[in-house]
Amino acid sequence: MNEHESWRDWLVVLRTPGIGPGGLRERLGAARGQIGQVLAQLRRHAATLDLEAQAWLRQPDEARLAADLAWLAEPGHRLLCCTEADFPPQLETIPQPPAALFLSGDASLLLRPQVAIVGARSASGAGRETARLFARQLAHAGFVVTSGLAEGIDAASHEAALAAGQPTVAVIGTGPDLVYPRKHRGLSAQVAAQGVLVSEFPPGTAARADHFPRRNRIIAGLSLGTLVVEAGLHSGSLITARLAAEQGREVFAVPGSIHNPLARGCHRLIRDGARLVESAAEIIETLVPAARALGAELALRLEQVPAAGDRTTTSGWRGDPQYRQLLEALGHDPAALDELAERTGQTAAALSSMLLMLELEGCVEGLPGGRYQRLPGV
Template identity: 70%
Template sequence: MHDPLPADDDELRAWLTALRTPGLGPGGLRQWLDRSGGDIHAALAQLHRDGATFDPAARAWLARPDEARLAQDLAWLAEPGHRLLRCTDADFPPQLEHIPQPPAVLFVAGDPSLLLHPQVAIVGARAASASGMAHARAFARTLAGAGFTITSGMADGIDGAAHAAALDAGAKALAVIGTGPDRVYPRKHHALARRLAEHGALVSEFPPGTAARPDHFPRRNRIISGLALGVLVIEAGLRSGSLITARLAAEQGREVFALPGSIHNPLASGCHRLIRDGARLVEHASEIVELLAPAARSLGLELAARLSEEGAGEAVMTTVADPDYRRLLSALGHEPATMEELVQRTGLSTGTLSSMLLMLELDGRIERRPGNAYQAMPLPLQA
């Protein structure tokens, strides 16, 4: 006879059981959660009672889940740096709540707080040209230096170049993948996947063991565009999957940027179509930074309100006990300071500073100013 699971594992097991129910999907799981007040155990109990509404495979799974498969899922989650981020968690990214068909859970290898950071998605052709790869690296470095997390899909070409450039610059990068979190696709990106898990995050809505399938990548794309404040397309043919990401971004109310190219380059035709359809033509990363700064501020305010409602604000406020945070607050002084100035004053990396600045902004201790500068807020007078 097996010992009972610890309470946390028992709850995770319930989520995994529901997640793997055939035919349920993220939308169905969210509906059952809504009916049960967000309680996964109550949702599973209702699924058992109303199982007749599902197909035979779902009824069979709910009656007798594959314990070996669930044990493998739990073993993956038990490894350091792994997390099942649930839509009922206070730190589930609020920007995903406003997209069509939001995910119910996200498997994360790495730092889950990156999903709360202001992000720019950089996507484009797998068979990119040398100049396209150079553009991806340059834009990623500049945007990361401005405090944005670089998000993409870890595909070959533009995606991988953007991820690697951000990491090489000491900044953060986030990859949303179309496989389980324990799989790497394409296989050539094993080293990149390890770097992302160590210095950024790998994110998937698919459970461990899920192989790559063509229909997974459009589903992945809605999460890439949903997490980001804007999507930059660098080189895309007329049938590129990057155009799907751009279309989803536009439908989700995100900004879409496209880099123009030569009329003789077939990989520029997709970008030119996007521009004709209303995407913003950009030539310099500073254009993106200037346009997205207000949206980044709005995201911070929304997140702060959500954390306050969930009673999680105390966790944010404890960050200032850290000596690095005290050093940063001292370096800010009374005048606005840019990211470059703060790097020089503190000796901290851009990636570290961007994370710290976000937490301080959510705590109301600093304010983002025009030109991607930051200023300390005056402390309230004591009564």
């Protein structure tokens, strides 16, 4: 089966009413990851599904599928499936993990250590400035800032990371071809160019209220920790924080004035066990061990070392010939991921894991535009 046929099968199944990510993953497990077999099984047993699903499987909307495929054919667009080696492993442990993600931008960023910054849409000027400060410092420390492209704290966080020349991840509650709110068209384009836009929803999917809690579980799931900056007691940001806590991730909250209604959500989080933070340095110190563990997990997942090897520590790479080959290929000038893949013969997913380890060791620096620079003395 060629890539186009595989994409079409994925799209047909993803658009089948009533299946959902859990149902699809269960069927993929039974079919050993073969989407064509999943689709064939669905069609054979269509009578067990509801009438809408039966009608879709019997006669899919070819115009809709053609539009989906046209979107995927655009440069920088991708359907990242849970059966692929570079599907983010941190999403595998969350409740109802997505079966596939529509991406616009640099897919390898999803393998890097991320920190979510979320908060009120109606944030104060001081709250937005606080978000910018944290985002800028976290980005310079090597963490990818992840948020939801909403107004207020989300937008401020994305903008600060981009202004710092660093990438950012935006998880959205619409199809990947739509922008919500519309005023963020320019910001969305910047994120796609310098980072990556992520959606669980197929192209053409409009914004709906129930999409945003689903989006929030992915924001929390991708991130090693979630920082809440200004949130009311009924804020959607508290949902993201709760999901992060349930997923075993760190939750951080910035305290505020007792007279500010947008501080009450943060104060509730702190009372419930979130870490009170006043600087990005506190977050960085807390999350560095988790970032190193993620790098080691990615290395094992991508079969860069045997399970019993010593790359579970950050110094284990030094004797590995593939890491030495990567450093030689990198040379002393900035290079993009696709250039390094061509020079080394390694996949982009494998290189992302290796570069993460080298960044954590202070040997390589990530640069704007998805490029990497070998640091002096290495």
